[in-house]
Amino acid sequence: MLRMSTLFLRTLREDPADAEVPSHKLMVRGGYVRRAAPGVYTWMPLGKIVLDNVAGVIREEMNRIGGQEVLLPALLPREYYDASGRWTEYGDTIFRLKDRKGADYLLGPTHEELFTLLVKGEYSSYKDFPVILYQIQEKFRDEARPRAGVLRGREFHMKDSYSFDIDDDGLQRSYDLHRSAYIRAFDRLGLRYVIVSAMSGAMGGSASEEFLAETPTGEDTFVRSTESDYAANVEAVRTPAPPALPIEGQPQAQVHHTPDTPTIETLVDFFNAAGLGRTFTAADTLKNVLVKTRAPGAADWEVMGIGLPGDREVDMKRLEAVLHPSEVALLDEADFAANPFLVKGYVGPNALLHNKLRYYVDPRVVEGTAWITGADKADHHVMNLVCGRDFVPDGTIEAAEVREGDPSPDGRGTLYTARGIEIGHIFQLGRKFANAFELDALGPDGKPRRVTMGSYGIGVSRVVAAIVEQSHDDKGIVWPREIAPADVHVVGTGKGEQNEVALRIAGELEARGVRVLVDDRKGVSPGVKFTDAELLGVPTALIVGKGLDQGVVELRDRATGERAEIPLEAAVERVAAAVAGG
RNA sequence: CGGGGAGUAGCGCAGCUUGGUUAGCGCGCAUGCUUUGGGAGCAUGAGGCCGCGGGUUCGAAUCCCGCCUCCCCGACCA
Numbered sequence: 001m002l003r004m005s006t007l008f009l010r011t012l013r014e015d016p017a018d019a020e021v022p023s024h025k026l027m028v029r030g031g032y033v034r035r036a037a038p039g040v041y042t043w044m045p046l047g048k049i050v051l052d053n054v055a056g057v058i059r060e061e062m063n064r065i066g067g068q069e070v071l072l073p074a075l076l077p078r079e080y081y082d083a084s085g086r087w088t089e090y091g092d093t094i095f096r097l098k099d100r101k102g103a104d105y106l107l108g109p110t111h112e113e114l115f116t117l118l119v120k121g122e123y124s125s126y127k128d129f130p131v132i133l134y135q136i137q138e139k140f141r142d143e144a145r146p147r148a149g150v151l152r153g154r155e156f157h158m159k160d161s162y163s164f165d166i167d168d169d170g171l172q173r174s175y176d177l178h179r180s181a182y183i184r185a186f187d188r189l190g191l192r193y194v195i196v197s198a199m200s201g202a203m204g205g206s207a208s209e210e211f212l213a214e215t216p217t218g219e220d221t222f223v224r225s226t227e228s229d230y231a232a233n234v235e236a237v238r239t240p241a242p243p244a245l246p247i248e249g250q251p252q253a254q255v256h257h258t259p260d261t262p263t264i265e266t267l268v269d270f271f272n273a274a275g276l277g278r279t280f281t282a283a284d285t286l287k288n289v290l291v292k293t294r295a296p297g298a299a300d301w302e303v304m305g306i307g308l309p310g311d312r313e314v315d316m317k318r319l320e321a322v323l324h325p326s327e328v329a330l331l332d333e334a335d336f337a338a339n340p341f342l343v344k345g346y347v348g349p350n351a352l353l354h355n356k357l358r359y360y361v362d363p364r365v366v367e368g369t370a371w372i373t374g375a376d377k378a379d380h381h382v383m384n385l386v387c388g389r390d391f392v393p394d395g396t397i398e399a400a401e402v403r404e405g406d407p408s409p410d411g412r413g414t415l416y417t418a419r420g421i422e423i424g425h426i427f428q429l430g431r432k433f434a435n436a437f438e439l440d441a442l443g444p445d446g447k448p449r450r451v452t453m454g455s456y457g458i459g460v461s462r463v464v465a466a467i468v469e470q471s472h473d474d475k476g477i478v479w480p481r482e483i484a485p486a487d488v489h490v491v492g493t494g495k496g497e498q499n500e501v502a503l504r505i506a507g508e509l510e511a512r513g514v515r516v517l518v519d520d521r522k523g524v525s526p527g528v529k530f531t532d533a534e535l536l537g538v539p540t541a542l543i544v545g546k547g548l549d550q551g552v553v554e555l556r557d558r559a560t561g562e563r564a565e566i567p568l569e570a571a572v573e574r575v576a577a578a579v580a581g582g
Numbered sequence: 583c584g585g586g587g588a589g590u591a592g593c594g595c596a597g598c599u600u601g602g603u604u605a606g607c608g609c610g611c612a613u614g615c616u617u618u619g620g621g622a623g624c625a626u627g628a629g630g631c632c633g634c635g636g637g638u639u640c641g642a643a644u645c646c647c648g649c650c651u652c653c654c655c656g657a658c659c660a
Binding site for chain 2: 010012013014015016017018019020038091092093141143144145147152198210219220422425493494495496498523524525526527528529530531532543545546547554
């Protein structure tokens, strides 16, 4: 039984000055957490209970799919991260330290290396696999900008698990198991979330999905459909291609003298003023954006053209995702000087194609579409340049921005953007770490097989904040019962025997297995107790107050605000029923 | 790293422009009396490196120089 009279808790009347988002404000005001350093938080007694409850749900679901819990050190020697290349790759995000002998250590940001070595040390036969190991532990990442309380901390509680399989089918099964475990866990936690594909298909091979809790304060932007349950990261959206048009019968391409029209806007105005018997919009023009790419380790940049409708911008994040792992950059003056056939502001497809540069187009640029585009000559544009007749691109590319109102890739509804908090990530790692550490198992034929891995994370402390983001009102937190710090908040008000009766009922409830928080503080006014109860957010409240003389107490539901006067002698029964039913 | 804001009691803030005697208010905390169904009242208290260092001055929370830290937006990260 938790007693407010002795509980290590101080609620705050005012929002902390450094808090912006609701979960941060409410968790600090409710005394669930206290800031210790930037991005570093102390979990107070009630917060610790909630955190453990969330971890408990995740643990149960991990065990259900056969996961085995372990606990690895957070303090790690540099050598393993050198072997995987991540000592350098992770950059400033790693917390690094030295021991007394000057040897390098780090605080674990994630544990692929050590888990791989752990399995390598124990297992060596195909018969040992598959295996799923997980831990729930503090992680450390020196984020450039920690924010929003525990939502993005530099030290945070995380469940990370790793699957080890002998072949790709096994990896797929382990991945699917995790996916189902995450769905069950997040459902039990009462979260509203979507599962989005985390990467563009162009990256090839490794599947990865993110679980995003939908909230306006989320850091990740994703799109979803108005009509279906389609949801995806912006990087992963695939633009539906319109049907091809017949080429026959289209008018011939004509070059026009178009002075002073280096931008789409000036170009459209020019053609609309030209008296051609129709009006043009930016979407009738084909904009050719020039970029350069460089493969990892390559010395030279390669210039590349991207053709897209003139009303669209290139989304560099999408482009980078598609071209990953190559780097991308815009052309500078020196690049234009090196390629004199590129006339800035008047570049057309054929300058690129005739000079053996790669030219990719937006999926909307299909065969038979006619465009106004650059004529590769200063102050000249060409009209009715038909794709498939006058130029043939090298392929399509997903580089154009995604906009609200675009058709959904699954053909149902249109897209709109939403924001979410990444609460889980499942990832088919493949053999990257197995290769780095030569993790093999002998197959039935006596030959070594390289093991394939998956890694899967849930930000436990972040989940707590995400739940608060989704479940609060202007008075405070509204905990889902499964993770609430208590099932019932018994409040004694008044100066008579109310407190004693409250404590007695609390004891009876506890004896029946109900988790009880009782406000037995003396000399604290009812208003204070009610406001605290609402701020703390325990799902059910039982008020032992002014009705006691008439033998009644009041039952309140935090989520709905419903209140009911009930006879004192029925109180324990009614609360137990509410707890069981709610 | 770029832009903006801020460091004064446990929390939230005023004071700084225009230097001045004992640095103030609300909440919280302590003691006493009253009060007890929506953040009570009165009284009396405790609690301060005014971010740090230097400078100007008879005198600095206040003016000047340098530094540090935090928050927000962006970039970056996932």
